[in-house]
Amino acid sequence: MRELVFALEYDAERNTLADTLVDFPDALVRSLSLHATADSLWRVDHATGSPTALSAIEDAFLASDYYADCLATEPCGADSETQILDRTDDTVVLYTCWQRTSICTSIPHLALEYLGDGLLFETRHKQRRHTWRIIHSEDADIHGFFDALRGELAPDIDMDIVRLTGLSxxxxxxxxxxxxxxxxxxxxxxxxxxxxxxxxxxxxxxxxxxxxxxxxxxxxxxxxxxxxxxxxxxxxxxxxxxxxxxxxx
Structure with a gap:
């Protein structure tokens, strides 16, 4: 298995969660579990921060115009459901399930297409920086994945390659x-x-x-x-x- 780590930097009004986190520098959202099929995506996220930050993060996840991981630049009509699984004074655990439409895609779905099955995902979202870590097989099409991802990203979203191990x-x-x-x-x-x-x-x-x-x-x-x-x-x-x-x- 090999490791791929990259990060996206969102400008204002490009990602609802990023717009929320920028107001709370100490808040962090990280994935506990993330899975995707050809037609759907579901994930469990663990958010930490002040009570005010957590309330704002919940609102971002529940917003009707926000689908976790969707790369569409316009509303894509995806059917998304978010539930609060656990909440304390400084943490909240959120479950999100997202059903794709024909015009939307996501990083996990691009990864399935170009990197193959059996992938392991880990994400961290702090302020405007969303970092992805993907463990994949040795014969994965890394170049095709990044070409496809760049094609889906809006021009004002920066992508920073943090680490590529074993890239052929x-x-x-x-x-x-x-x-x-x-x-x-x-x-x-x-x-x-x-x-x-x-x-x-x-x-x-x-x-x-x-x-x-x-x-x-x-x-x-x-x-x-x-x-x-x-x-x-x-x-x-x-x-x-x-x-x-x-x-x-």
């Missing part, structure tokens, strides 16, 4: 192995970031502005830059130096 090379996408070698796309993204002042102090451009200049989705550019940074950092720790990380092979 795909000739079709010209991606990298974990050997410390940058792909052509990563090389181009990192070169553009350097040339446009992304790494200057103070920063002369952010990734959103750079993505516009390069005419690529912001989430795609973020993925390539973060993966390139991870490759260089790993090479530095393993070898004690980074030898021409931006040079072409």
């Amino acid at each position: 090379s795909s000739p079709a996408s010209n991606s990298t192995t974990d050997e410390g070698i940058l792909s052509r796309e990563q090389h181009e993204a990192l070169t553009a970031a350097v040339e446009h002042g992304y790494y200057e102090a103070p920063r002369e451009i952010d990734l959103g502005e750079l993505a516009e200049k390069l005419d690529v989705p912001r989430s795609t550019l973020t993925y390539r830059v973060r993966r390139a940074e991870a490759q260089i950092a790993k090479q530095f720790l393993e070898n004690g130096s980074v030898a021409d990380p931006l040079s072409t092979a």
Whole structure:
């Protein structure tokens, strides 16, 4: 089995729960259990925080326009049910069941399609950052999963790849192995970031502005830059130096 960890960063009004959590910095929602079939999804979440925060979190889960994990940018008409399983002064446990419609999808459903069966999910949602950890088989189509996920995300939702263990090379996408070698796309993204002042102090451009200049989705550019940074950092720790990380092979 292999591990995939990534995080989504939501702008305002992109995710009801994120909009709620940003008002309560100490609150946290983490999954206790998460399962999906082709037609449905159900999960149990454990929320911690102040009584006021927990009340707001309950309202977010019960809101008619919020379906846990749905990636649709418009109301998709999904049939969703949420129940409060347990509540104390500083915790609440929520059960959510979601029946898909033909126009909606979710991260677990994309994972089923590209990463296969037998998946294990873990999620943590704090303020606007929603972190996903997926344990999957060795032959999973990681590249296809991320391509599909980027295609479903709204342009103003950032995706940050935290950790990929055992990611294998795909000739079709010209991606990298974990050997410390940058792909052509990563090389181009990192070169553009350097040339446009992304790494200057103070920063002369952010990734959103750079993505516009390069005419690529912001989430795609973020993925390539973060993966390139991870490759260089790993090479530095393993070898004690980074030898021409931006040079072409």
